[in-house]
Amino acid sequence: MYGGGYIFDEPNRKQLREEEQHDEPEKLAAFEERIAKGEKIEPGDWMPAEYRRQLIRLIEQHAHSEIIGALPEGTWITRAPGFKRKLALIAKVQDEIGHGQLLYNAAETLGKSREAMINDLLSGKSKYSNVFNYPAETWADVAVIGFLIDAAAIVNQVANAKGSYGPYCRALERICYEESFHLKQGHDVFIELATGTPAQREMLQDALNRWWQPIMHFFGPPDKVSSHSEKLMQWKVKMASNDDMRNQFLDTYVPKIWDLGLTLPDPALRKNEATGRWEYTDPDWDEFFRVINGGGPCNAERLQVRKWAEEHGRWVRKALMRPAERKTFPVA
Amino acid sequence: MSYNAALTDLIIKMADDELIQGHRNSEWTGLGPVMEEDIAFSSMAQDKIGHAWALYRILHENLEGKDPDKFAFHRPEKDFKCSHLVEMPNEEYGFSLMRHFLFDHAEAIRYESLVDSSFEPFRMLSKKVKGELKYHTLHANAWIMQLSQAGEESYQRMQEVLNNTMALAAGIFEASPEYENILVTEKVYPGEAALYQRWLDRIYPILVKASLNLPDIKTITPAYGGRQGIHTPYLQPLLKEMGEVFNLDTEASW
Numbered sequence A: 001m002y003g004g005g006y007i008f009d010e011p012n013r014k015q016l017r018e019e020e021q022h023d024e025p026e027k028l029a030a031f032e033e034r035i036a037k038g039e040k041i042e043p044g045d046w047m048p049a050e051y052r053r054q055l056i057r058l059i060e061q062h063a064h065s066e067i068i069g070a071l072p073e074g075t076w077i078t079r080a081p082g083f084k085r086k087l088a089l090i091a092k093v094q095d096e097i098g099h100g101q102l103l104y105n106a107a108e109t110l111g112k113s114r115e116a117m118i119n120d121l122l123s124g125k126s127k128y129s130n131v132f133n134y135p136a137e138t139w140a141d142v143a144v145i146g147f148l149i150d151a152a153a154i155v156n157q158v159a160n161a162k163g164s165y166g167p168y169c170r171a172l173e174r175i176c177y178e179e180s181f182h183l184k185q186g187h188d189v190f191i192e193l194a195t196g197t198p199a200q201r202e203m204l205q206d207a208l209n210r211w212w213q214p215i216m217h218f219f220g221p222p223d224k225v226s227s228h229s230e231k232l233m234q235w236k237v238k239m240a241s242n243d244d245m246r247n248q249f250l251d252t253y254v255p256k257i258w259d260l261g262l263t264l265p266d267p268a269l270r271k272n273e274a275t276g277r278w279e280y281t282d283p284d285w286d287e288f289f290r291v292i293n294g295g296g297p298c299n300a301e302r303l304q305v306r307k308w309a310e311e312h313g314r315w316v317r318k319a320l321m322r323p324a325e326r327k328t329f330p331v332a
Numbered sequence B: 001m002s003y004n005a006a007l008t009d010l011i012i013k014m015a016d017d018e019l020i021q022g023h024r025n026s027e028w029t030g031l032g033p034v035m036e037e038d039i040a041f042s043s044m045a046q047d048k049i050g051h052a053w054a055l056y057r058i059l060h061e062n063l064e065g066k067d068p069d070k071f072a073f074h075r076p077e078k079d080f081k082c083s084h085l086v087e088m089p090n091e092e093y094g095f096s097l098m099r100h101f102l103f104d105h106a107e108a109i110r111y112e113s114l115v116d117s118s119f120e121p122f123r124m125l126s127k128k129v130k131g132e133l134k135y136h137t138l139h140a141n142a143w144i145m146q147l148s149q150a151g152e153e154s155y156q157r158m159q160e161v162l163n164n165t166m167a168l169a170a171g172i173f174e175a176s177p178e179y180e181n182i183l184v185t186e187k188v189y190p191g192e193a194a195l196y197q198r199w200l201d202r203i204y205p206i207l208v209k210a211s212l213n214l215p216d217i218k219t220i221t222p223a224y225g226g227r228q229g230i231h232t233p234y235l236q237p238l239l240k241e242m243g244e245v246f247n248l249d250t251e252a253s254w
Helices: A014-021 A025-036 A049-074 A083-108 A114-123 A139-160 A166-194 A198-217 A230-234 A242-259 A285-295 A299-321 B003-026 B035-062 B068-073 B093-113 B120-148 B152-173 B177-185 B192-209 B235-242
Strands: A270-272 A277-279
Touching: A049 A083, A049 A114, A049 A139, A049 A166, A049 A299, A083 A114, A083 A166, A083 B035, A083 B068, A114 A299, A139 A166, A139 A198, A139 A242, A166 A198, A198 A285, A242 A270, A242 A277, A285 A299, A299 B093, A299 B120, A299 B152, B003 B035, B003 B093, B003 B177, B003 B235, B035 B068, B035 B093, B035 B120, B093 B120, B093 B152, B093 B192, B120 B152, B120 B192, B152 B192
Parallel strands: none
Antiparallel strands: A270 A277
């Protein structure tokens, strides 16, 4: 899925600036020239400390979003109606965990271990996409997540796949390929409900109404208030502005929703044909920041589940770390 | 007892085991001790549920069974014939792993025996399923071996969980004498007692290699009842959850 468009700020940027000053100007110039030429940066290459730190933050948040994102949909695996849906949903959520694995591996090439990343997730230091701090209340939520949130993530990930860091780009290429199947799966459930019984349509409309604000939040605050520097764009860490990605998403998907006779809970939502841009009521950005900082309806629950997995799996990981006393077997 | 009724009974037992075991495997999604295990259990869940689906389809197409979705998602608990082993909640990973090991070897042996069954749909299905089970048992063996040999805590856990799971696993092979005889005579499959013996012969050397002690099978009381529709308290809530959406409207297309 699921890399949210928004890279959350770290609480303290002081240390960053100090390290930045230690970057050697000649190396920095050569590095920036490589990026300008469209070359990929690889793990052993010289890179500015700030670049490394921003990438770790970006990829790590993306990885966390994959494994936390598996949870709201995962709760519907056991309730999916019928064999086809049950099998498709298991496969889909399994892919998301696989994406998490790929992304943690990509982030590890920058020098932070998977364990350290998971620890930061559990302690709340490291963030994940806000959208997963909302509950998936009905089966129709699976349709909305699978169709629209995956679609939003694809907009973001296709952009990021053209970034400058080789391992991340390669992981994203594979992820985008799988995501396009997820989108089809989500779309299929979405259409089934939209063209189904009155109760099914009502369920879908209700889910759309509830998810609209989190979806509008997905790409992050408007460009006019977003604090991300031009530097990240120049280094091709961030590949598109929040507003541009949001606009691209609205342009592709709002007509598809309206075509099905469904509505979106924003009377101001319309495309300005003159500018080619979508106009909408600003979602509640205070809510966005409240949720980032732990105040969403499911923040505690999501982390609780991850903590359960960490605590109950500890003895297994310990056993894997321990050199086998007689013989080693490749596991999995 | 008619041949068709006996065959129907066997298919339902096999399919219900696969469905419920697959359902339990799928509950590990997002919760595994390492991400790789999450993925492995999800993968096996898909295979098991796929096997169940294939078996319900055989029933539907050859033996006047109901539509597979309705049969699986909208059937009273007493009509399920799964074993108690698969009904048990996942609890700790150690139990889930041991159940996976014991169940998958039992399943592998069952499908191996169907390769030359007189019932053609079994022959066809077993060819496909056998290939998948090879990986399931490989996975189970590797983990049992690894965890049994990686220090005291992990070894103790594996031995304890084996002791507690054997009676449940032996319940897989609960006989149904009124049905079985005709199937054995007609060479559909070799019968539960024969499969039980083959299963013991298969798991014993692996457990020895892992330094685990197989509990004395003469002293265990197999957990029977599932095949007759008598279940643990864990099945009903599972079925309620599984059918929650489907049963909002069983005529709707989901």
